[in-house]
Amino acid sequence: MDTLALKALLERMTRAAEAGDGTAFAACFTPDAVYYDYIYGPHTGRESISHMLTELFLRDAGPDYRWEMFDAICEGNNGYAWSLSSFSSTVPEFAGRRVTIDGMSRFTLRDGLIAEYRESVNGCVAMSQLGVGAERMAKVARKWSDRLLATPESIAFNARAKGTRVN
Numbered sequence: 001m002d003t004l005a006l007k008a009l010l011e012r013m014t015r016a017a018e019a020g021d022g023t024a025f026a027a028c029f030t031p032d033a034v035y036y037d038y039i040y041g042p043h044t045g046r047e048s049i050s051h052m053l054t055e056l057f058l059r060d061a062g063p064d065y066r067w068e069m070f071d072a073i074c075e076g077n078n079g080y081a082w083s084l085s086s087f088s089s090t091v092p093e094f095a096g097r098r099v100t101i102d103g104m105s106r107f108t109l110r111d112g113l114i115a116e117y118r119e120s121v122n123g124c125v126a127m128s129q130l131g132v133g134a135e136r137m138a139k140v141a142r143k144w145s146d147r148l149l150a151t152p153e154s155i156a157f158n159a160r161a162k163g164t165r166v167n
Helices: 002-021 022-026 046-061 123-130 134-149 154-158
Strands: 030-038 040-045 066-075 079-090 099-109 113-123
Touching: 002 066, 002 079, 022 134, 030 046, 040 046, 040 113, 099 123, 099 154, 113 123, 123 134, 134 154
Parallel strands: 030 113
Antiparallel strands: 030 040, 066 079, 079 099, 099 113
């Protein structure tokens, strides 16, 4: 895949997400894809990815959800893009509060589709806009930290001495 093809795929994916079309959204992924969402965790396969979008994310984000990708770049089977997204919360505790966040997305690509999606988003920015209390924010941040530290990549990174690299 090249950068132009990735940009077209991301345009399809984000438009499907904004439309709440779980089937079209999931069609941007390989049948065995894994989508690692920073709030809802990993989802494997198109059915689960579609469910995550329509039954979890859009349940909480509401109908005004927006998502745009910028500066996409593709090299071989790896792609990256910066994004902005916004929504008005429909979670009863935070209903109507507007949130705007940015993030970085990393894609592993196969056969013109996304085989793995990972995102890096500062969720504390969103929680601050929602008015989440400090204690609850700290609990969520600890959960995200634990999740990061448990990944094979983090474990291997932390086991290597400073100055060593994996190519």
